[in-house]
Amino acid sequence: MSKLNNKDPKSDTGRSFARSPCPITNTLDLLGDKWTLILIRDLFFGKRTYGDFQSSPEGIPTNILAERLKRLLENGIISKEAYQDRPVRYAYTLTKKGEALGPIVEEIAVWGLKYIEGTEANLSKTN
Amino acid sequence: MSKLNNKDPKSDTGRSFARSPCPITNTLDLLGDKWTLILIRDLFFGKRTYGDFQSSPEGIPTNILAERLKRLLENGIISKEAYQDRPVRYAYTLTKKGEALGPIVEEIAVWGLKYIEGTEANLSKTN
DNA sequence: TCCTGTCACTTTAAATTTGCAAGTAACTAA
DNA sequence: TTAGTTACTTGCAAATTTAAAGTGACAGGA
Numbered sequence: 647m648s649k650l651n652n653k654d655p656k657s658d659t660g661r662s663f664a665r666s667p668c669p670i671t672n673t674l675d676l677l678g679d680k681w682t683l684i685l686i687r688d689l690f691f692g693k694r695t696y697g698d699f700q701s702s703p704e705g706i707p708t709n710i711l712a713e714r715l716k717r718l719l720e721n722g723i724i725s726k727e728a729y730q731d732r733p734v735r736y737a738y739t740l741t742k743k744g745e746a747l748g749p750i751v752e753e754i755a756v757w758g759l760k761y762i763e764g765t766e767a768n769l770s771k772t773n
Numbered sequence: 774m775s776k777l778n779n780k781d782p783k784s785d786t787g788r789s790f791a792r793s794p795c796p797i798t799n800t801l802d803l804l805g806d807k808w809t810l811i812l813i814r815d816l817f818f819g820k821r822t823y824g825d826f827q828s829s830p831e832g833i834p835t836n837i838l839a840e841r842l843k844r845l846l847e848n849g850i851i852s853k854e855a856y857q858d859r860p861v862r863y864a865y866t867l868t869k870k871g872e873a874l875g876p877i878v879e880e881i882a883v884w885g886l887k888y889i890e891g892t893e894a895n896l897s898k899t900n
Numbered sequence: 901t902c903c904t905g906t907c908a909c910t911t912t913a914a915a916t917t918t919g920c921a922a923g924t925a926a927c928t929a930a
Numbered sequence: 931t932t933a934g935t936t937a938c939t940t941g942c943a944a945a946t947t948t949a950a951a952g953t954g955a956c957a958g959g960a
Contacts, residue, residue, distance in 0.1 A: 668814070672892050674810055675807065679806065697936060707920065710919075733936075754877055766794045835910085836948085861955085
């Protein structure tokens with residue numbers, strides 16, 4: 647039951663990985679897609695509600711948004727709390743683990759600004 | 774004809790983007806998937822041939838490998854050259870633009886090592 | 901010459917994921 | 931009562947990914 651390359655990381659002993667024990671591979675399995683790091687970026691820019699994320703110019707589909715928020719919650723990268731009752735409204739914020747993604751987001755922005763023509767640094771909230 | 778949010782980046786004036794002018798978004802459109810940064814990692818570890826990439830423990834499907842190498846070539850992140858004739862064999866290497874991805878890969882590795890239990894730093898070539 | 905093997909891909913078909921649109925539930929304000 | 935907002939969920943077509951097999955160029959050995 648404790649085979650390597652188990653399809654489900656985290657299951658079993660915690661020492662089996664979906665693809666390999668490489669930290670890069672496993673980080674990519676968590677946030678290596680076209681939307682997750684955009685959410686992390688938005689969180690760094692102070693966005694906190696479901697509606698805030700939807701309003702970013704990239705236009706994330708709502709089903710993808712819900713699923714990504716769930717995955718980030720399950721992995722302890724963000725936390726969710728009601729910031730008001732009547733009606734209940736939720737705010738998502740980065741945990742310490744999530745805040746630690748800062749340097750990754752920063753280096754991606756630096757590279758993009760330097761090598762992709764026409765990209766612009768954040769102009770307030772028009773990410 | 775020069776609308777923003779054009780579906781085809783690079784088309785038109787070069788000032789229209791697929792999703793937004795954000796450097797993070799555009800970098801993600803280039804390498805935000807589960808395989809591209811693994812190839813970049815392999816290149817940093819000195820792998821250079823098609824076979825080298827195939828032999829990494831993650832087991833990239835060959836059609837994906839071919840397509841990603843093509844995209845990285847088209848975007849000037851890697852270059853391809855024959856390193857022998859009879860039979861012709863090709864080596865892929867990082868360009869200056871590709872080498873500049875070093876800090877991103879590094880920060881991803883640092884985060885993964887710290888926050889994903891069980892991941893291990895590169896043990897020679899067993900990425 | 902024929903056969904086997906390697907390297908660098910390409911093709912095919914099925915499985916998975918994505919994107920778009922519409923729908924739902926809770927509640928509030930008019 | 932009706933309309934509006936927020937935070938999702940559902941359904942389905944389209945796009946992407948995956949595994950597996952196939953192709954073509956060439957080399958070496960029998």
